[in-house]
Amino acid sequence: MTEEIRRTATVRTTHADAATVAAALGPDETDSMRTRVDGDVVACTVSRPTTGGLQSTLDDHLVNLRVADRVIERARSHLAADADSTDALDSTDEPQTTDTDTQPDT
Template sequence: MTGDGKRASRRATIRTRHDVDSSIVVAAIAPDNTDEMDTRLERADGASERVVTTIERETTGGLHSTVDDYVVNLDVAERVAQHGRTTATTPTSTPDEHESATETDTDTNTQ
């Protein structure tokens, strides 16, 4: 306990830069945040952005566990954003390609 009657709080701030659009990473990660977490974009080095998440928990063990979960979620969010970027730049099939694929009942084009 601190002098004002409140329990001491543990805090971690995690700052990351990504090869993908940081706003996509924030949008993917934010729904998993608990009430003790705040995720936002910050400008760094003039033009680049970074994802910043602050986590506060009452115990060191709770903080450790939440940071571990966050790092896993962050990795997944970046992979999904990377996959989305790769998929967005992959050409889609032409109507003729689609017709030949449906003739064999193996339409693999998900777009």
């Protein structure tokens, strides 16, 4: 019985919210990948039988990593902007509402 030679690489990246980035990557992981979080670092180890397969899997991982990181950054910016605009409102800035269930007097 011959033992299969595998190609292995580990990618380590630093993120403001590493756990959220790793969780976002989870659905796209295959059996050949193992991702773990250590503080602000996401480390993904990929092991494939061919160099081309390793390269392809790493390329997919890096694209997914970049998308996850950008989405999280934009969400944080959006939440921060919402918090700033909420802080700027005072009680006189409340939106006007109408009661759509009330029938007009006739």
